[in-house]
Amino acid sequence: MDTRIELPLENTGDGGTGAGPQDRGTGPPVVVGLSGPLSETTAHPLVDRLGALLHRYGAVVADVSRIELTHSGAVHAFTEAAARAGEWPDVRLAVAAPDMTTAALLVSSRVAERVPVHPDVATALAHLDDRPDLVRGWWHFGVDPRAPGDARQHVRRVCHSWAVDEDAREAAEIVVTELVTNAVEHAASASVVEVERTAHALRLTVRDFDSAPLPEVRLPEPTSPRGRGLAMVAAVATTWGVEAHRDGKTVWAEMATV
Incomplete structure (x- = not known):
């Protein structure tokens, strides 16, 4: 009963x-x-x-x-x-x-x-075990060199639970690693990561609290070890963008799922 x-x-x-x-x-x-x-x-x-x-x-x-x-x-x-x-x-x-x-x-x-x-x-x-049309998770990370790896593990875990295909999962892991790394190393900011899955897309957002001007995508010099974050996001995401806030910004990316 x-x-x-x-x-x-x-x-x-x-x-x-x-x-x-x-x-x-x-x-x-x-x-x-x-x-x-x-x-x-x-x-x-x-x-x-x-x-x-x-x-x-x-x-x-x-x-x-x-x-x-x-x-x-x-x-x-x-x-x-x-x-x-x-x-x-x-x-x-x-x-x-x-x-x-x-x-x-x-x-x-x-x-x-x-x-x-x-x-x-x-x-x-x-029908309690049926997956809803939209599933979502979010996490908060501090200014910590371990944050990108922790964020990647969270994304990998939920993608497995939500039956996200391998291509979209790998793209999401790249996106969250690059964006949280940017928050830690360039913005020196805490970050909030949110990921949601619908029937045909995986959307990932990273919110930071850096009030510097919005970033631009540019291809770094071949010998440069840095500056590839947003270029990597643009390369693996189906679509992406940046939203400005008074106290920071949100970078979002979407990956198609099957």
């Missing part, structure tokens, strides 16, 4: 589930019966509680058949909880939404891309 936890949304801040990051396990999935108003006020503690349950159980079905949706944006609590808890398949969250209006909102708001939506609990449990 599946474990079921009742979670009134008015009480999501009281810590009553007893779940925490230190309790992570790999047991059977848990069904969380939500009830009450899902609003801007209750969405934030719901993120924390679902995240804690995902840490503890690994797999959760949120039964929303008894919620009252009072703010459409509150449905993003489900994607935020999944993103905070970790990467698929270590973290698996699905929503059982018998109400067609709620289900349609979850689809139109693109929540269903990251957190699959099903018409009932039984169907959600049966």
Whole structure:
């Protein structure tokens, strides 16, 4: 019999589930019966509680058949909880939404891309191991010479879990190594790496916090041991670009997958 936890949304801040990051396990999935108003006020503690349950159980079905949706944006609590808890398949969250209006909102708001939506609990449990349309992971690295290697290992690990083909995986490893190396050696900056997989693409971004002018791609001198980072990214990515921020930049690259 599946474990079921009742979670009134008015009480999501009281810590009553007893779940925490230190309790992570790999047991059977848990069904969380939500009830009450899902609003801007209750969405934030719901993120924390679902995240804690995902840490503890690994797999959760949120039964929303008894919620009252009072703010459409509150449905993003489900994607935020999944993103905070970790990467698929270590973290698996699905929503059982018998109400067609709620289900349609979850689809139109693109929540269903990251957190699959099903018409009932039984169907959600049966498909809990199916990979969502979009899977994502992110990591923070300091100004550390080990950061490029650590980032490459993370990318390799999730690409294996997400069944990314070898060509796209190798390209992603090159991209993340070059970009995190640039953040450490040239920008002397911490970095945030994010990678996501859709049906036909792998997108990788590296955010740094260096306010220097945006870089340009240029071919270095043949004898130069440095300056090849963005040229390598341009060579292996299907498409790429740079976005400026007031406190740094994000370099992104996409690789086609099969």
